[in-house]
Amino acid sequence: MNGAVPGADGQSGADDAQSGADDAQPGAAAKQGPPYVLRLFITGTTSRSARAIANLRRVCERRLHGEYDLEVIDIYQHPEAAKEYQIVAAPTLVKMLPLPLRRIIGDLANEERILAGLDLIPVNGTTIGK
Numbered sequence: 001m002n003g004a005v006p007g008a009d010g011q012s013g014a015d016d017a018q019s020g021a022d023d024a025q026p027g028a029a030a031k032q033g034p035p036y037v038l039r040l041f042i043t044g045t046t047s048r049s050a051r052a053i054a055n056l057r058r059v060c061e062r063r064l065h066g067e068y069d070l071e072v073i074d075i076y077q078h079p080e081a082a083k084e085y086q087i088v089a090a091p092t093l094v095k096m097l098p099l100p101l102r103r104i105i106g107d108l109a110n111e112e113r114i115l116a117g118l119d120l121i122p123v124n125g126t127t128i129g130k
Contacts, residue, residue, distance in 0.1 A: 036060075036068035036118065037097040043090040044076050048107050052091035055108040063120055093117070 040056060042049035053072060060068050075082040075090055085094055095102040095118055104117040115121040 034067050034069045035098060036064055036095070038068060038070045039085070039094045039096060040070060040072045041075050041082060041085070041087045041090050041092045041094070042072060044074060049074075049091055051107045051109065052093075055111075056093060056114065059108070059111055059114050063115065063118075 038056070038060070040052060042052060056070065060070065073081050075087060081087075082090075087094075089105050091105070091107060093104040093108060093114075095104075098119070102117045102119075104114060108114055112121065
Protein backbone atom coordinates (compact mmCIF):
# COMPACT_ATOMS: atom_id res chain seq x y z
CA MET A 1 0.00 0.00 0.00
CA ASN A 2 1.42 3.35 -0.95
CA GLY A 3 -0.15 5.33 1.90
CA ALA A 4 -2.38 7.39 -0.38
CA VAL A 5 -5.77 7.28 1.24
CA PRO A 6 -8.82 9.17 -0.04
CA GLY A 7 -10.11 11.67 2.47
CA ALA A 8 -13.65 12.31 3.55
CA ASP A 9 -13.68 15.73 1.89
CA GLY A 10 -13.77 14.47 -1.73
CA GLN A 11 -17.03 12.60 -1.38
CA SER A 12 -19.40 15.52 -0.78
CA GLY A 13 -18.21 17.31 -3.92
CA ALA A 14 -18.86 14.21 -6.01
CA ASP A 15 -22.36 13.97 -4.56
CA ASP A 16 -23.07 17.62 -5.46
CA ALA A 17 -21.82 17.13 -9.02
CA GLN A 18 -23.78 13.92 -9.37
CA SER A 19 -27.05 15.49 -8.24
CA GLY A 20 -26.64 18.21 -10.87
CA ALA A 21 -25.99 15.58 -13.54
CA ASP A 22 -29.06 13.62 -12.45
CA ASP A 23 -31.27 16.63 -13.21
CA ALA A 24 -29.92 16.83 -16.75
CA GLN A 25 -30.17 13.15 -17.69
CA PRO A 26 -33.50 11.37 -18.21
CA GLY A 27 -33.73 8.14 -16.24
CA ALA A 28 -30.74 9.06 -14.08
CA ALA A 29 -32.82 8.74 -10.91
CA ALA A 30 -32.75 4.96 -11.36
CA LYS A 31 -28.97 4.97 -10.85
CA GLN A 32 -28.56 5.96 -7.22
CA GLY A 33 -25.12 4.51 -6.69
CA PRO A 34 -23.93 1.29 -5.15
CA PRO A 35 -26.20 -0.38 -2.58
CA TYR A 36 -23.35 -0.78 -0.06
CA VAL A 37 -21.49 2.24 1.25
CA LEU A 38 -18.56 1.24 3.46
CA ARG A 39 -15.93 3.23 5.33
CA LEU A 40 -12.83 1.49 6.63
CA PHE A 41 -10.91 3.42 9.26
CA ILE A 42 -7.23 2.45 9.51
CA THR A 43 -4.10 3.69 11.29
CA GLY A 44 -1.39 4.40 8.73
CA THR A 45 0.30 1.82 6.54
CA THR A 46 0.69 -0.91 9.13
CA SER A 47 0.48 -4.60 8.29
CA ARG A 48 -2.79 -4.79 10.25
CA SER A 49 -4.26 -2.00 8.10
CA ALA A 50 -3.08 -3.69 4.90
CA ARG A 51 -4.62 -7.01 6.01
CA ALA A 52 -7.94 -5.35 6.80
CA ILE A 53 -8.05 -3.66 3.38
CA ALA A 54 -7.11 -6.85 1.53
CA ASN A 55 -9.57 -9.00 3.51
CA LEU A 56 -12.44 -6.57 2.98
CA ARG A 57 -11.78 -6.10 -0.74
CA ARG A 58 -11.60 -9.88 -1.24
CA VAL A 59 -14.95 -10.44 0.47
CA CYS A 60 -16.61 -7.50 -1.25
CA GLU A 61 -15.47 -8.52 -4.72
CA ARG A 62 -16.53 -12.12 -4.15
CA ARG A 63 -19.92 -11.37 -2.56
CA LEU A 64 -20.93 -7.86 -3.71
CA HIS A 65 -19.51 -8.08 -7.26
CA GLY A 66 -18.50 -4.42 -7.46
CA GLU A 67 -21.82 -3.15 -6.08
CA TYR A 68 -20.19 -1.22 -3.25
CA ASP A 69 -18.40 2.02 -2.52
CA LEU A 70 -15.43 1.62 -0.17
CA GLU A 71 -13.71 4.63 1.33
CA VAL A 72 -10.51 3.96 3.28
CA ILE A 73 -9.80 6.66 5.86
CA ASP A 74 -6.46 6.92 7.65
CA ILE A 75 -7.31 8.36 11.06
CA TYR A 76 -3.75 9.66 11.44
CA GLN A 77 -4.33 11.87 8.38
CA HIS A 78 -8.01 12.60 9.13
CA PRO A 79 -8.48 12.63 12.94
CA GLU A 80 -11.67 14.69 12.55
CA ALA A 81 -13.31 11.74 10.76
CA ALA A 82 -12.43 9.43 13.65
CA LYS A 83 -14.05 11.87 16.05
CA GLU A 84 -17.12 12.35 13.85
CA TYR A 85 -17.75 8.59 13.58
CA GLN A 86 -16.65 7.88 17.18
CA ILE A 87 -13.89 5.49 16.14
CA VAL A 88 -12.08 4.18 19.23
CA ALA A 89 -10.12 1.30 17.66
CA ALA A 90 -8.69 0.57 14.24
CA PRO A 91 -9.17 -1.00 11.85
CA THR A 92 -12.92 -0.39 12.06
CA LEU A 93 -15.36 -1.02 9.22
CA VAL A 94 -18.51 1.11 9.24
CA LYS A 95 -21.37 0.00 7.00
CA MET A 96 -23.16 3.25 6.24
CA LEU A 97 -25.71 1.85 3.79
CA PRO A 98 -27.91 -0.05 3.65
CA LEU A 99 -29.20 0.78 7.09
CA PRO A 100 -28.84 -0.06 9.90
CA LEU A 101 -25.36 1.33 10.43
CA ARG A 102 -22.97 -1.40 11.62
CA ARG A 103 -19.39 -1.46 12.91
CA ILE A 104 -16.89 -4.28 12.73
CA ILE A 105 -13.61 -3.88 14.59
CA GLY A 106 -10.45 -5.81 13.71
CA ASP A 107 -8.43 -6.95 10.69
CA LEU A 108 -11.54 -8.50 9.09
CA ALA A 109 -9.97 -11.95 8.81
CA ASN A 110 -13.21 -13.69 9.81
CA GLU A 111 -15.27 -13.75 6.59
CA GLU A 112 -18.41 -15.00 8.32
CA ARG A 113 -18.28 -12.05 10.71
CA ILE A 114 -17.93 -9.61 7.79
CA LEU A 115 -20.84 -11.21 5.93
CA ALA A 116 -23.05 -11.08 9.03
CA GLY A 117 -22.07 -7.44 9.62
CA LEU A 118 -23.03 -6.60 6.04
CA ASP A 119 -26.32 -8.50 6.48
CA LEU A 120 -25.36 -10.98 3.75
CA ILE A 121 -25.88 -14.01 6.00
CA PRO A 122 -28.14 -14.43 9.02
CA VAL A 123 -26.56 -14.55 12.46
CA ASN A 124 -29.05 -17.24 13.69
CA GLY A 125 -28.57 -16.29 17.32
CA THR A 126 -25.11 -17.87 17.47
CA THR A 127 -21.82 -16.21 18.26
CA ILE A 128 -19.89 -15.55 15.09
CA GLY A 129 -16.62 -14.52 16.72
CA LYS A 130 -13.37 -16.42 16.24
